[in-house]
Amino acid sequence: MRTVALAAFAAGFLAAAASPARAAVGVLTTTEGLAAVVREVGGDRVKVSALSRGIQDPHFVDANPSLAVKLRNADLLVDVGMDLEIGWLPPLVTQSRNGAIQPGGARRLTAGNFVSPMDLPTGPVDRSQGDIHPSGNPHFLSDPRRAVQVAAAVAGRLSEIDPENASYYRERLQAFQAKVAAAEKGWKAQLAPFAGRSVITQHKTLTYLLDWSGLKAAGYMEPKQGVAPPPSHVASLAALVKAAGVKGVLVENYYDRRPAEQLRDLSGVKVVVIPGDVGGTREASDWFGFVDVLVKSLVQAVQ
Amino acid sequence: MVNMMLLWMLVAQASGAPPPAIDPAPPAADERKRMVENVDQALGAQAQPFPSGGVNVGTIGGVPIGKLMLIPDIAVVVDGALGYTTLSTDQQTPSALVLPQHKAWPFLQEVELALQATVDPYIRGDVFLTFDPRGVSVEEAFLTTLSLPWGLQVKAGQIYTPFGRTSQLHRHQWDFIDQPLSMQRLVGLDGLSGFGGDLAWLAPLPWFAELHLAYQAAAPGAGEVQQLTGTGRLVQYLDLADWATMGVGLSWSIFQADLPEQWKNLAGADLYVKIREPDSRSYLLLQGEVYGRQLGGQTLGEAAWGGYGQVVWRADRSWEAGARYDNAPAPVAFEGGSQQTWTALAAYLPSEFFRLRVQPSLVVLPGGSYGFQGIFSFEFTMGAHGAHPF
Numbered sequence: 001m002r003t004v005a006l007a008a009f010a011a012g013f014l015a016a017a018a019s020p021a022r023a024a025v026g027v028l029t030t031t032e033g034l035a036a037v038v039r040e041v042g043g044d045r046v047k048v049s050a051l052s053r054g055i056q057d058p059h060f061v062d063a064n065p066s067l068a069v070k071l072r073n074a075d076l077l078v079d080v081g082m083d084l085e086i087g088w089l090p091p092l093v094t095q096s097r098n099g100a101i102q103p104g105g106a107r108r109l110t111a112g113n114f115v116s117p118m119d120l121p122t123g124p125v126d127r128s129q130g131d132i133h134p135s136g137n138p139h140f141l142s143d144p145r146r147a148v149q150v151a152a153a154v155a156g157r158l159s160e161i162d163p164e165n166a167s168y169y170r171e172r173l174q175a176f177q178a179k180v181a182a183a184e185k186g187w188k189a190q191l192a193p194f195a196g197r198s199v200i201t202q203h204k205t206l207t208y209l210l211d212w213s214g215l216k217a218a219g220y221m222e223p224k225q226g227v228a229p230p231p232s233h234v235a236s237l238a239a240l241v242k243a244a245g246v247k248g249v250l251v252e253n254y255y256d257r258r259p260a261e262q263l264r265d266l267s268g269v270k271v272v273v274i275p276g277d278v279g280g281t282r283e284a285s286d287w288f289g290f291v292d293v294l295v296k297s298l299v300q301a302v303q
Numbered sequence: 304m305v306n307m308m309l310l311w312m313l314v315a316q317a318s319g320a321p322p323p324a325i326d327p328a329p330p331a332a333d334e335r336k337r338m339v340e341n342v343d344q345a346l347g348a349q350a351q352p353f354p355s356g357g358v359n360v361g362t363i364g365g366v367p368i369g370k371l372m373l374i375p376d377i378a379v380v381v382d383g384a385l386g387y388t389t390l391s392t393d394q395q396t397p398s399a400l401v402l403p404q405h406k407a408w409p410f411l412q413e414v415e416l417a418l419q420a421t422v423d424p425y426i427r428g429d430v431f432l433t434f435d436p437r438g439v440s441v442e443e444a445f446l447t448t449l450s451l452p453w454g455l456q457v458k459a460g461q462i463y464t465p466f467g468r469t470s471q472l473h474r475h476q477w478d479f480i481d482q483p484l485s486m487q488r489l490v491g492l493d494g495l496s497g498f499g500g501d502l503a504w505l506a507p508l509p510w511f512a513e514l515h516l517a518y519q520a521a522a523p524g525a526g527e528v529q530q531l532t533g534t535g536r537l538v539q540y541l542d543l544a545d546w547a548t549m550g551v552g553l554s555w556s557i558f559q560a561d562l563p564e565q566w567k568n569l570a571g572a573d574l575y576v577k578i579r580e581p582d583s584r585s586y587l588l589l590q591g592e593v594y595g596r597q598l599g600g601q602t603l604g605e606a607a608w609g610g611y612g613q614v615v616w617r618a619d620r621s622w623e624a625g626a627r628y629d630n631a632p633a634p635v636a637f638e639g640g641s642q643q644t645w646t647a648l649a650a651y652l653p654s655e656f657f658r659l660r661v662q663p664s665l666v667v668l669p670g671g672s673y674g675f676q677g678i679f680s681f682e683f684t685m686g687a688h689g690a691h692p693f
Binding site (some may be wrong): 053056060063064065069073083086087088094095099100103130131176225226253256 | 421424425427447448449451454456474505508509510511540542543545548550577579581582583584607619620625654655656685688689690692693
């Protein structure tokens with residue numbers, strides 16, 4: 001009996017050795033939005049977590065050394081790029097000792113490299129223009145066109161890292177593309193009656209989404225990027241709201257809402273609070289939920 | 304074998320003969336390449352080329368054009384101030400900042416020029432030059448390894464000694480306009496630094512635990528004489544909640560003391576707590592350190608002690624307030640005893656790159672006499688966007 005048990009154990013061990021169960025690819029992303037896209041493509045073959053949370057302003061995440069511990073063992077780091085994380089990610093990556101995720105490393109994927117950027121400066125660049133992003137606007141992931149581009153880049157890189165599952169990632173990507181295409185039809189139908197209308201946003205976080213939706217930004221609460229709205233700017237926006245017939249101002253839930261509320265008091269404009277990223281509200285629990293909330297918020301803001 | 308191959312290639316090049324066939328890549332590599340190509344084909348136009356080893360202009364620096372031209376990130380930080388004190392020079396010395404008594408004195412604190420870049424796939428380089436009325440000095444100039452095995456990392460060059468918390472910070476990273484006098488008088492007026500190396504091991508634990516071992520020629524105290532210095536430091540960061548992080552550190556430096564008045568042993572312990580709701584720009588910092596220093600001619604019982612505790616509250620994106628209590632060895636005007644300094648801080652930050660601060664201090668000298676010091680300072684940063692200090 002004992003011999004049989006030993007033989008069974010040995011056979012099981014050999015079988016396991018012959019076809020070892022491959023561990024999921026450990027992916028770290030800088031934002032929850034990127035994590036959501038990686039999850040769509042990677043399915044159960046990846047283990048994804050984000051360094052920041054959707055309720056946080058991604059420009060001002062703390063460079064907490066605890067995050068370097070997470071980066072140490074990452075199989076793949078996906079960041080937004082375009083200087084979004086410049087205030088906190090570089091020292092953590094250096095501290096991680098993970099050579100493969102250093103800038104230009106084989107296991108570093110900067111999503112911003114795979115999308116066509118908007119808001120690229122066309123003239124001389126200096127900080128009189130505010131806290132600008134010289135390589136383009138990094139808030140592209142709410143645009144379905146660019147989210148699909150990022151997903152394709154993720155699928156490609158996952159296939160390089162984990163070639164045995166390349167066909168799995170390809171199928172997941174194709175399914176994601178199809179699901180986005182279907183969702184786009186619904187979102188566009190909601191927005192179609194309002195094409196050409198304008199909103200005011202707090203920061204240039206919705207530039208890509210507005211471009212996709214056919215809506216426009218009449219102005220921004222921030223007079224210059226990263227600069228808090230002074231009362232004089234709020235007053236000038238109030239005049240703009242009345243002149244241009246703007247009905248709503250959209251503010252991410254991590255920003256101070258008081259200037260937008262002052263604008264509301266001055267002009268009667270609606271203040272619509274939106275999530276800044278996936279995970280920013282309960283409804284925005286995945287990428288589709290996030291865009292769904294944004295589309296509904298846009299409709300609310302232009303009605 | 305390699306020499307034979309090279310010789311053959313040289314001969315073949317001269318004769319025009321083709322080189323010998325090279326063994327094909329192993330089948331596994333072929334298979335892997337084919338799979339990736341299949342994915343690329345399936346993705347069609349969306350499969351943009353991967354920047355393998357390419358320049359990631361969006362992430363690695365603040366000057367994308369400079370990156371393309373291989374120019375390092377360049378930043379300049381300027382600190383200027385206006386100070387007033389009721390204390391005499393002897394009542395202030397030793398200190399990095401000695402103000403004329405009863406005069407509102409404008410002065411340049413420092414201009415820091417920072418040059419930072421990745422050197423090659425294995426190391427990065429950081430150079431910080433300091434210009435002040437005393438002249439030009441190299442604050443730090445070091446390499447950092449990026450991918451050593453076993454959690455190791457080496458910094459080598461002119462570096463701050465991995466001792467304590469505040470003594471390793473550059474001026475623009477200080478919350479207050481000056482450093483605590485306890486740090487200045489027991490560690491070094493400008494912190495503790497010197498040429499040498501620091502080997503740091505990131506322990507394979509679920510939290511951040513780093514052990515430093517450094518060997519340097521460092522200049523403690525007034526920084527006039529360099530001494531061979533060995534330093535050990537263990538620093539750990541623990542996330543108490545998603546809104547609270549605690550850092551604790553223990554440091555010890557041993558100096559080769561040839562003279563009785565030279566530093567022999569220096570010990571320190573530091574505690575740091577940051578409380579911040581993730582969705583807020585507001586936060587609360589609690590920080591404190593204690594130091595003990597033994598000179599060459601002293602017994603352990605004769606060692607001098609001191610320390611400080613401070614609290615800083617960032618109210619919103621623009622306003623900050625703080626308070627600090629500091630207990631330091633007495634200035635040279637007194638035979639012994641200690642000096643206590645109570646300091647308040649108010650800061651206004653119009654942007655990420657510009658800061659205005661005002662800092663009044665009440666000084667209690669040995670024997671119970673009082674003094675007052677007030678400093679107003681401005682600080683601005685030009686160039687590459689540096690990381691926010693944690």
